[in-house]
Amino acid sequence: MTGVKVAIVGGGPVGLAAALFASRAGMHPVILEARDHDGDKACGEGLMPGVMPLLKNLGLDPPGRDLLGVSYRQGTTQVDHLFPGAPGRGVRRTALVEAMRAETDRLGVDRIQARVTGVTQDAAGVRVHCADSDDVAADYVLACDGLHSTIARQLGLVARPSRRARRYGLRQHFQRAPWSSMIEVYYAGNAELYITPVADDTVGVAVLGPKGTSLEQTIAGVPEVRARLHGAVPASTLRGAGPFPHRVRRAQVGRVLLVGDAAGYVDAITGEGLRVGFAQADEAIIALRDGDPSSYPRRWRAVTREFRLLTRGLVVLASSPLRRSIVPLASRVPRVFGVVVDRLAR
Numbered sequence: 001m002t003g004v005k006v007a008i009v010g011g012g013p014v015g016l017a018a019a020l021f022a023s024r025a026g027m028h029p030v031i032l033e034a035r036d037h038d039g040d041k042a043c044g045e046g047l048m049p050g051v052m053p054l055l056k057n058l059g060l061d062p063p064g065r066d067l068l069g070v071s072y073r074q075g076t077t078q079v080d081h082l083f084p085g086a087p088g089r090g091v092r093r094t095a096l097v098e099a100m101r102a103e104t105d106r107l108g109v110d111r112i113q114a115r116v117t118g119v120t121q122d123a124a125g126v127r128v129h130c131a132d133s134d135d136v137a138a139d140y141v142l143a144c145d146g147l148h149s150t151i152a153r154q155l156g157l158v159a160r161p162s163r164r165a166r167r168y169g170l171r172q173h174f175q176r177a178p179w180s181s182m183i184e185v186y187y188a189g190n191a192e193l194y195i196t197p198v199a200d201d202t203v204g205v206a207v208l209g210p211k212g213t214s215l216e217q218t219i220a221g222v223p224e225v226r227a228r229l230h231g232a233v234p235a236s237t238l239r240g241a242g243p244f245p246h247r248v249r250r251a252q253v254g255r256v257l258l259v260g261d262a263a264g265y266v267d268a269i270t271g272e273g274l275r276v277g278f279a280q281a282d283e284a285i286i287a288l289r290d291g292d293p294s295s296y297p298r299r300w301r302a303v304t305r306e307f308r309l310l311t312r313g314l315v316v317l318a319s320s321p322l323r324r325s326i327v328p329l330a331s332r333v334p335r336v337f338g339v340v341v342d343r344l345a346r
């Protein structure tokens, strides 16, 4: 395939958002997605309030359950924060990806099933190499290929793993009517347990922790959640993700821009990812529309700065002996806790 303005590698939520932004900017993007699947992935599935206007602008209204705030819990201590404006939404990944794919189809975006093995570029364009299918020649490439980005690795952009302990995520759904309109976050032992309502009869359960963390054992260690989920039938298979953090040295090399998790991911502890991924996609397309890909690293830093700083800070705290003080401290200064949640949820 030749004559493509922008080839998007990876048809996850960020790649799909990039395609929608590109399409609206008149760029006729092509998405190359390795897997023929329903888009499911280990994720807490909480769309923060800041994501909702962005989705609306893209013509998207995926089904789910309103999220009114966040409730942090540890033992008998609890601190709740209600989002000040419109709610967020708990949305199954499959429902989000389905809605996004439908919109790309409506706009006539080409989606090709192809596993990309790497890219080569010169002053005139980029060649995207695919396993078992023809190469694609494009003016620009957006690498939206996730945490284990083939393109970031091939371009030698992946930074050495930090010496900090690496963390992993797991998630599974259970058939149970949601008992709350908040995202519940339980600090349990050395793992965090997230409960997100995603449908009238389904809750998503995600856990974050060091290697070897078990979803079943983490649930068993939190009496409140154990009781709520007692006898509940699993509504999805157990999925895992990680390790994090994933760091890259820079988010752009020539005509290739890294976007979303591919450009670096700190941790899921703040229940973020999609909002910053969509913001990066928006900035990447603006940079290409302006014919100035080299402006992207600056734009990337600006839209990810708060997420990186706050998430890193919280992970450091959660991995330190002060871990046990996080929720009690937040409950003593609920306003500060609220400000941090709101900064991340914007």
Ligand SMILES: Cc1cc2nc3c(=O)[nH]c(=O)nc-3n(C[C@H](O)[C@H](O)[C@H](O)COP(=O)(O)OP(=O)(O)OC[C@H]3O[C@@H](n4cnc5c(N)ncnc54)[C@H](O)[C@@H]3O)c2cc1C
Binding pocket: 009, 010, 011, 012, 013, 014, 015, 032, 033, 034, 035, 041, 042, 043, 044, 045, 046, 047, 048, 114, 115, 116, 117, 144, 145, 146, 147, 149, 150, 168, 169, 170, 171, 206, 207, 208, 241, 242, 259, 260, 261, 262, 268, 271, 272, 273, 274, 275, 277
């Ligand atoms: C446990 C956990 C909980 C989380 N909770 C939340 C939450 O509550 N809210 C939130 O906003 N975020 C959350 N996140 C983060 C969020 O899931 C990610 O930030 C988000 O999925 C990033 O989207 P992406 O499109 O960049 O990458 P992905 O979703 O990973 O998509 C990448 C796509 O690229 C494709 N691909 C990969 N390699 C190739 C290749 N070589 N060729 C072609 N295609 C390829 C893959 O098949 C995939 O479809 C959580 C993450 C974890 C792990």
